[in-house]
Amino acid sequence: MFTNDKLTELNDTISRVTKLTDSFAKFPRAIKIPLRLEEEILSDSSATDAILGSTFNATFDATSASHNGKMAVADNLQISTLLNVITAISEAIFVINSAGVIEMINPLGAKLFGAPAEMLIGQTWTDYLQSPFKDEYQSLFSLWNSASDEANKVTQFNHGPKEIIINRADSTLLEADLSLSCLPSMKIGSEPLFIGIMHNLTTHKAEYNKLRHLAHTDKLTGLANRHAFDDALQTNWNDSINHDQPLCLIIIDVDYFKMFNDQYGHVNGDKCLQKIAQVLAEVLPSNNAMAARYGGEEFVVILPNSNPLTAEYIAKNIQRRINQLTFTDIGLPAQTKISVSQGIACERSGQYRTPTALVCAADTALYRAKSTGRNRINMSS
Secondary structure (H helix, E strand, O other), X not given: OOOHHHHHHHHHHHHHHHHHHHHHOOOOOOOOEEHHXXXXXXXXXXXXXXXXXXXXXXXXXXXXXXXXXXXXXXXXXXXXXXXXXXXXXXXEEXXXXXXXXXXXXXXXXXXXXXXXXXXXXXXXXXXXXXXXXXXXXXXXXXXXXXXXXXXXXXXXXXXXEEEEXXXXXXXXXXXXXXXXXXXXXXXXXXEEEEEEEEEEOHXXXXXXXXXXXXXXXXXXXXXXXXXXXHHHHHHHHHHHHHXXXXXXXXXXXXXXXXXXXXXXXXXXXXXXXXXXXXXXXXXXXXXXXXXXXXXXXXXXXXXXXXXXXXXXXXXXXXXXXXXXXXXXXXXXXXXXOOOEEEEEEEEOOOOOOOHHHHHHHHHHHHHHHHHOOOOOEEEOO
16 A cells, blocks of 8 residues: 555655765775774774775674675775665665675664564575565566676666565564665675665554445444445446356345334434344355445345345345344343345346446335335345
8 A cells, every 4th residue: 555655755765865875976985994804993983084084984784794705895985884874764774786685784674574684684585575576576686687788787777666575584474565776876896786665564554454444334333334335336247247147136124114213212223223234244145245234224235146046045034034133132122023125136147237227126126025015025027
């Protein structure tokens, strides 16, 4: 899930880091510093200034500078400064080479991968991706390397922001968004570096799913609301037409509900609707079916890939179970009963031209059920 603010934030971060590294490229290359001298140099600020001829503090992460001999020497001032920059920035950042090996990673980045930085340095970053993201990024890097070889130059690379799933080192999964870009001005020898910027989406996704659920759920009954029903009906209609499968619809109306409210009050009327909603949720024949509150005391059931016989069976089950409802648990007399009228319509081989026509047919069947005595089921012809 990417908002405009999130995209702007990611782009700003990449732009900021790129500008910093490009500006560092303008400084003269520093004298290479053997690692055995690193501790001595870092402990003596005057020696550091003398060797680098700069006010920059050339601190190095010993682990990131020594894995597998890939960074046996501090190649230049750019690299050391980049390491300092990514460590200071409050984003999860890692730097990889063209082979996908992690060269640098800041504390926030290591936290998202679920392992200490010293464990991650030297590892192939795609090993921490869940399929199909692992295959996708491996293919992208393969194409990038091929393009660069053919052109005999560094090919620009920018990918994302994109949602990915990380297989963390502690065996848990983490949803994140990732933006990956090439930093051609930053090189170890002749090898370009890539910078990855990540954001943990766990909280954002949880909030999004909660809001989405609220937006599609009827607050009183817990069933799908009218908006969710409209979306589901259109989706199931398209599937029905495209795959020549039947689609049935049941519209349900509570009989004499106004009288129930007048006699027992609106609070008990709401509890009555909740009981009916529970029945509808329990009788659905599959996870693909949907029960929704259509409005007021009206409900609707969508039955994809169901024939009229199945729809009628479901309607009879609804009728029987609602007739058996009792209300003594909410303080009403034992003789209190409720019933519903139902109208069924089924799309088969182009019988109806639109989903609206299907709803109208079910609604007409419901009207006939109510006009012939209520507590009845009527099938549209």
